[in-house]
Amino acid sequence: MGRTSTVPQNLIEQLMALPDIAGQHRLLQEHVSLLDDQVAEALLEKVIQFQRADIQRALQTAGLILYMAKLTDNPLHRALGLRAEAQALSIGLGEYQQAIELYDEAIEICRAHDDPLGQANIQITRVWSLASLGHHPEAFEAGQWASGILTVHGQWRSLASLTMNLAFIHLRLGENVKALAMLDKARDAYEQLGPEGEPYRAQAELNRAIVLRDLGRFDASIRANQKALEMMTRLGQKDEAAKAQQNLAATYFVLGRYNEALGILDRVQEVFLAGGRQRDAILVELYILECLLQLCRFTDVLDKCRQVRNLFTKLGVRFEVAQAIFNEAVAYAGLRRYDEALASLDEARALFQEENNGVWMAYADLEIAVVLHHQGRFEESLAVAASSVEIFQTHSLPLKQAQACLVAARTATALNRNDQARRWVNETLAIGESRNIPALTYQGRHLLGILAQAQGNFQDALTEYDRAVEELEQLRGRLMVEFRADFVEDKQVVYEDIVGLCLDLNQPLQGLKYAERAKSRALLDLLAYRLDLGIQAKGETDRPLVEELTHLRTERDRLYRRWESDRDLIARGQASSNGGQKQARQGVLALEKQITKLWHKLLVRNADYARDAAMWHVRTEPIQPYLTPDTLLVEYFIARDALVVFLVTAEQVEARRLCVDLSRVQHLIQLLWLNLKAVPRSAPHRVSGLAQNARGLLHQIYELLIAPLADVLASYRQLIIVPHGPLHYLPFHALHDGESFLLEGHEISYLPGASILRYCHETQPAASGVLTFGHSYDGRLPHTVDEARSIAAIFDGEAFLEDRATPARLRETASDSRVIHLATHGDFRPDNPLFSGLALAGGWLTTFDIFNLRLNASLVTLSACQTGRSVVGGGDELLGLMRAFIYAGAASLVLSLWAVEDRSTAQLMETFYRGLTQDQTKGAALRHAQLQFIQGKGPGGDTMAQAYTHPYFWAPFFLVGDAGRL
Numbered sequence: 001m002g003r004t005s006t007v008p009q010n011l012i013e014q015l016m017a018l019p020d021i022a023g024q025h026r027l028l029q030e031h032v033s034l035l036d037d038q039v040a041e042a043l044l045e046k047v048i049q050f051q052r053a054d055i056q057r058a059l060q061t062a063g064l065i066l067y068m069a070k071l072t073d074n075p076l077h078r079a080l081g082l083r084a085e086a087q088a089l090s091i092g093l094g095e096y097q098q099a100i101e102l103y104d105e106a107i108e109i110c111r112a113h114d115d116p117l118g119q120a121n122i123q124i125t126r127v128w129s130l131a132s133l134g135h136h137p138e139a140f141e142a143g144q145w146a147s148g149i150l151t152v153h154g155q156w157r158s159l160a161s162l163t164m165n166l167a168f169i170h171l172r173l174g175e176n177v178k179a180l181a182m183l184d185k186a187r188d189a190y191e192q193l194g195p196e197g198e199p200y201r202a203q204a205e206l207n208r209a210i211v212l213r214d215l216g217r218f219d220a221s222i223r224a225n226q227k228a229l230e231m232m233t234r235l236g237q238k239d240e241a242a243k244a245q246q247n248l249a250a251t252y253f254v255l256g257r258y259n260e261a262l263g264i265l266d267r268v269q270e271v272f273l274a275g276g277r278q279r280d281a282i283l284v285e286l287y288i289l290e291c292l293l294q295l296c297r298f299t300d301v302l303d304k305c306r307q308v309r310n311l312f313t314k315l316g317v318r319f320e321v322a323q324a325i326f327n328e329a330v331a332y333a334g335l336r337r338y339d340e341a342l343a344s345l346d347e348a349r350a351l352f353q354e355e356n357n358g359v360w361m362a363y364a365d366l367e368i369a370v371v372l373h374h375q376g377r378f379e380e381s382l383a384v385a386a387s388s389v390e391i392f393q394t395h396s397l398p399l400k401q402a403q404a405c406l407v408a409a410r411t412a413t414a415l416n417r418n419d420q421a422r423r424w425v426n427e428t429l430a431i432g433e434s435r436n437i438p439a440l441t442y443q444g445r446h447l448l449g450i451l452a453q454a455q456g457n458f459q460d461a462l463t464e465y466d467r468a469v470e471e472l473e474q475l476r477g478r479l480m481v482e483f484r485a486d487f488v489e490d491k492q493v494v495y496e497d498i499v500g501l502c503l504d505l506n507q508p509l510q511g512l513k514y515a516e517r518a519k520s521r522a523l524l525d526l527l528a529y530r531l532d533l534g535i536q537a538k539g540e541t542d543r544p545l546v547e548e549l550t551h552l553r554t555e556r557d558r559l560y561r562r563w564e565s566d567r568d569l570i571a572r573g574q575a576s577s578n579g580g581q582k583q584a585r586q587g588v589l590a591l592e593k594q595i596t597k598l599w600h601k602l603l604v605r606n607a608d609y610a611r612d613a614a615m616w617h618v619r620t621e622p623i624q625p626y627l628t629p630d631t632l633l634v635e636y637f638i639a640r641d642a643l644v645v646f647l648v649t650a651e652q653v654e655a656r657r658l659c660v661d662l663s664r665v666q667h668l669i670q671l672l673w674l675n676l677k678a679v680p681r682s683a684p685h686r687v688s689g690l691a692q693n694a695r696g697l698l699h700q701i702y703e704l705l706i707a708p709l710a711d712v713l714a715s716y717r718q719l720i721i722v723p724h725g726p727l728h729y730l731p732f733h734a735l736h737d738g739e740s741f742l743l744e745g746h747e748i749s750y751l752p753g754a755s756i757l758r759y760c761h762e763t764q765p766a767a768s769g770v771l772t773f774g775h776s777y778d779g780r781l782p783h784t785v786d787e788a789r790s791i792a793a794i795f796d797g798e799a800f801l802e803d804r805a806t807p808a809r810l811r812e813t814a815s816d817s818r819v820i821h822l823a824t825h826g827d828f829r830p831d832n833p834l835f836s837g838l839a840l841a842g843g844w845l846t847t848f849d850i851f852n853l854r855l856n857a858s859l860v861t862l863s864a865c866q867t868g869r870s871v872v873g874g875g876d877e878l879l880g881l882m883r884a885f886i887y888a889g890a891a892s893l894v895l896s897l898w899a900v901e902d903r904s905t906a907q908l909m910e911t912f913y914r915g916l917t918q919d920q921t922k923g924a925a926l927r928h929a930q931l932q933f934i935q936g937k938g939p940g941g942d943t944m945a946q947a948y949t950h951p952y953f954w955a956p957f958f959l960v961g962d963a964g965r966l
Contacts, residue, residue, distance in 0.1 A: 012042045021060065025067055032071050040065055040080045047084040049199075055092035055276055062088050075109050079118060082106035087125045094279030096129040097316055103129065120149035124162045131169040134318050134355040139169055157197065160189035164204050171211055172319070174359025174395045180211045202231035206244050213251045216398035216435050221251050239280070242271040246284060253291055254399060256438050256475045258483075259610040262291050266601055282311050286320065289327045293334070294439070295479070296486045296874065301331040319360075322351035326364060333371050334490065341371050362391040363400065369407050373414070382411040402431035402440050409447055418451050425451070442471035446494050453497075458505055465498035469517065470617075476521070477616030480607040481531055482600060484522045489874025492518060496639035503644065508655035512646045512754075513620045515637040519724070519876040520753035521618060526887045527759045528619070531609060533851045533887070535599065538606050545605075549598050556591040557843045563588055592835050595848070599834075621755035624650050627720075632713065635722035635754050636705075638662065643705075647712050648754070654712070660704050666726050668704075672697045673729075676898050679952040691950040695736045698951070702735040706742060718923060718963065719746045722754050728872055731897055733930075734955035741951075743930055747923035749892075749963040752878045756886065760961035763891035765858035770797030771817040773805040777825035777839050784823040787863065787906035791821050791913050806841045807849060819859050819966065823909070826864030826881075826896070833871045833879040838864055847884045855889035858966050859922060863909050868895025868958060882960060892922055892961035904953040907939045908932075916966055923963035930954045 011031055018024045028035065043065045050058035065081030082102045090099035103126040110118035123146035130139035143166045150159040167182035187204040190197035205228035212221035225248045232241040249264035265288050272281040285308045292301045305328040312320040329344035349364035366388040372381035385408040392401035409424030425447045432440030449464035472494055476484050495518035502511030525531060535550070537543040563584040609615055627633060633648040641662060647654040675694045679687055705727075706713070713719065719742075721732045732750075733743040742748065751757055774788025775781075785801050792799035797819070800809055805824070814820060825839040837846035862868075862881060870880035877883070885893055894912070908929045915925030932938065938948025948954070 009042065011039060012046065015043075015064065016046065021063070024064055028064070028068055028071060035068050035072050035077075037077075040068060040077050043068070044080055044084050047088060051088050051092045055088060058088040058092055059085065076113055076115060076118060079106040079109040079115075079122075082109075083122050083125075086129070090125060090129045090132075092277065094132070094315055094317065096132045099129045100126065100133070116149050117153050117155070120146040120153075120162075121155075121158055124158055124165060127162070127169065128165045131172060132317055132319070136169060136173065136356055140166065143169075156189055157193055157200070160186045160193075160197070160204075161200060163189070164200070164207060167211075168207055171207070171214070173357055174214075174397060176211050176214050176396050180208065180215065183208045183211060198231060199235055199237065202228045202235065202237070203240065205231070206240075206247060209244075209251070210247055213247075213254065214399075215396055216431065218251060218255060218435055222248065225251065238271065239275050239277060242268045243280070246287060250287055253287070253294070254437065257478055258291055258294060258475075259478055259480050259604060259607050262288070262480075262604050263607075265291070266604065279315060282308060283320070286323055286327070289324075293327060293330050294487075295483050296334060296489045297483070298331040298334040301327060302335075305331065318351050319355050319357070322348045322355070322360065325351070326360075326367070329364075330367055333367065333374065336374070338371050338375055342368065345371070358391065359395055359397070362388050366400070366404050366407060369404075369411070373407065373411050378411050378414050382408055382415065385411060398431045398435070399437070399440075402428045402437075405431075406440070406443055406447070409444075413447060413450060418454060421447065422451055438471040438475050442468045442475070442491075442494070445471060446497070449497065449501075453501060458501060462498070462501055462505065465494065465501060468494050469498060469514070473517070473618045474616045477613075477618075478610050480600070480604045480610060481522050481525050482533070482603055484525070485873035485875050485877035485879065487874065488518075488521070492875065493640070499637060499644065500639045500642070503655050503657065508646065509653045511644070511655055512623075512635065512648065512653055515635065515644075515646065516620045516623075516753060516755050517618045518637075519722075520756065520878065521875055522877050523883050523887065524621070524753065524755055524759075525615075527756070528621075529609060529615060532606075533603065535602065535852055542602060542605060545598060545602050549595060549602070552591055552595050552598070553848075556588060556595060559584055559587050559591065560844065589831075592832055596832065596834055599848070621758045623648055623754045623757055624653075626757045626761050628718065630716055631718040631720060632716035633720040633722065633751075633754055633757075634709065634713075636724040636727050638725050645709060647709065649716075656708065658705070658708050662726075665701065665704055668697055668701050669726060669730055672701070673898070676952050679950055680899065680901065684947040687947040687950050687952075690952075691947075694951055698734055698736040698741075699738050701730065702737050702742070705730075706732075706735055707737070710737075713746070717747060719748045720751055720754075720757070720963070721748060722751050724876055725872060728752075728870065728878065729897070731951065731955045731958065733958060734951045741934060743927055744934065747921070747927050747963065749923050749959040749961070751960065752882065752886075753876070756961075760886075760891050761964075763858075763889065763962070764856065765891055766816055766818045766856040769817040770795035770819040770821070771810075771813055772797060772799045772821040773810065773824065773840065774799060774801045775805040775824040775840050776802065781823075781825055781902045783902040783906040784825075784863070787823045787909055788821065790906075790910050791823075794910070794913050794917055795819065803841045807843050807845045810840070810845060811853065815854050815856055817855075817857060819861075820855070820857050820890075821861045821863065821909070821913075823863040823906075826862065826867045828866035828869045828880070830869075830871055836866075836869075836880050838862065838867070838881075847879075847881055850881065850884035850888050853888040855885070857890045858962070859892050859894070859916075860885050860890040861894040861909065861912075862896065863894075863900070863905055864896065865899040866896060868893075868897050868956075868960070886961065890961065892959060892963065894922075894926060894957055894959055896956040897958065898952070898956045900956050901953055903939055904933070904948055908954060908957065919965065921964050922966065923959055926957065926959050930957070 011034060015024050015027055018027060043061055046061045047058050050061060062081060062084035065084050066078060069077035069081050083106045086099040086102035089095040103122055106122050107119050123142045127139040127143045143162060146162055147159060163182050164186040167179045167186060170179035183204055187201060190201040190204055205224050209221045209225035209228060212224060225244055229241055229244040232244055245264050246268045249261040253261040265284055269281050269284040285304055289301055289304055305324050309321055309324040312324060325344050325348040329341045329348060332341035332344060345364050345368050349361055352360040352364060365384050369381045369384040385404050388404040389401055389408060392404055405424045405428040409421045412421035412424060425444050428440055429444040432444060445464045445468035449461045449468060452464055453461035472491055476487055479487055495514055498514045499511045502514060535546055537546045623633060627650040629650055635646040637644045643658045643660045643662060645656050645658060675690055679690055682690060733748040735742045772788040772792040774785040776785050788799045788801060822838055827837055829836045834848045835846045837844040867881050870878035870882055873879045882893060882895055911929035911932055912925050915928050933948050933954035936946055936949055
């Protein structure tokens, strides 16, 4: 024993410096006489060090201990090697069952050689593997036994590590107070070790941060987390530092700082994947799922849940499988698929019960209460929610307690137990406001407003609703702008209630302001703050992402052309339908989903504006200064299934409630669309009958939506229509009073939201320049080429036709053009409006591409099919080509609501543009062109001209934005 500790240390350094295992084995063979317990322990320390930073080196070093055991023929060295390998598998890779088998073999060796201290040391990490597989009683029993042994032998560092692992098991079970007490004890013990204890002290601090968050002590949690992150970074523990960042993201998520949370989780996942820590990368998905649930991206959650669930099932970790199923259930509930939600909740709850995890069983129960409430089973919902409140209170889980109180309050309100509901709400607000959690407080304030309004305390109700709106908009402002529409989808009722109350209090202007705060806010934010949605690297870390996006877009376009070609050949009978076309279609959809995901990731990374508190408060833009004396703005707003109309002039604002059955309106719109779809399949002599039927449907809708306003409308030459919800699919200009179309008495334009009027008026278009594109879509639309050529000739502009009409040419020339006209085939994609687009030579110009354009156009005309159709998202956000072109800089757009006929469109467009050259306003010129068809002056002879009076031919086109002169 005369050797000093420097001998094994030098040997360890030489071993670690060797690049290959064979060389390491030779070195051990050459120094077999030096291989003692001290060397084995030093190698174990290296395993512990590497498992936090390089899992492959950790496993390789564990293998060195096992090889050393063969050389020394020492079974206790083998036990140490088994323990080292088990720790690497468990902590680094999550292979818990395999780890337990190795731990148990090591314990048997120690027991056979009467080494209780060796057994106790093995239990330090074995307890975590047991807990991960749901064997909590066995883990606590083993931990208690090992604690006694370690205490007797004065092994304080090992005792502290075991204490920390047991604390984390308590945390997993929701026993936060016990967990925090043990973590404090472990931290104090590590501090006694000085520099030697710093790596373990960092881990203890991280675990304390998790417990403090669950206890609702967010500031303390963030401080502990930042302290742990600093220590781990200084120690070079890259993977452990990533876990600290992951935990910080979870805290930000609770506080409503969703964008910061998503950005951090994205970076953390990359670290884990780069380090080969697949299980940790999958675990990050659970945190991402929780964020996506709060953003109401329920379909994305279901897709991810299926993947995560399968991966955790393969790993054999029941608790994480149950969490994935739980998230799946919440997504089903968000999609109103309540039976599926309850089935998933029952499945998750059963797994939590097998884990003996009462807290997570209560989590499942609370979501069951939410679903029961949606199903109208209020008594059951209230009983389950009240029981959950008690459980969360007992376990010191204030955030979950407040959420349970909210469910109970909402259900008590539905049962007209207002005093009881108010007590629940006040308990929620006491927790939410003391911890600054707007996700709780906006709901609490909204409920207090409902209760005050029910009691006739209208001013109190208005105050509470306003506070709820402020809190909600603070949350929305913290999000990347493209996530905001989904986020507010299930929160519109807050705005609906305050708009309704403003009308009750005879405050129409105030009601209009709140209606505007609810509508098209993402587009307004894009315009107001000039937020950049372009695909560009704003830093070196973005460059790989941008390169991948560019590659995927190219691949998507290639595959889409193949899919189109196959469809065309099949349609012409030149090929049979086969699996190749289906495979191409599936490939396109998969690529589009991946492109969307990566684009959102890029936008999240660069959404610095989401941290700017000055941008969280929603402004309402002035409307009246932009209205001429002969203009009336008609804005519809649906509130609690009732229809409100705001009538806005330059002088005043009036609001009216219409006694309208919205389901009837939607049914009539559906019948109208069936009529429109029948026209292109019908012979000319049958179109007149369809026209009569269409006028009948349009008359019925007129009676519901316009007739109650006729006394006001008659005084105004110009109407600006701002639809809401399903009314965006309605051609208001074609509504019929029994004698004439609305268009015949008024110039009509549209806006997605009244606040956008300012930006359309204030756009500074290019001084001149007319750019026309004509593409016949492989000869199927021959009149598009003539249309583009004739319009270019009217303005003495340049026409890019057929092969010259490329997306690249448009990108090169569009910014210098005052007028842009695109005559081609269009495709509306309700499944993914980001890929709605226009067919050009060599590829498609999609919504996604338009977000990367910069225009200075007074007018953009999309003379193609369905270019004006949008998916109506949350907050009445219109997702599609219209939104993208307004964002890109178009002051006005002429768009189409449905598939258009080639020949009639060409004539209508030529008439429209000739009117513009005669100094007509855009609104007047489009009206004049459409009146030509109504008056039977469409293309062709008398029979065809009569057929062209059907709204199918002239009414698809509508003007959005500035209706003034070019």
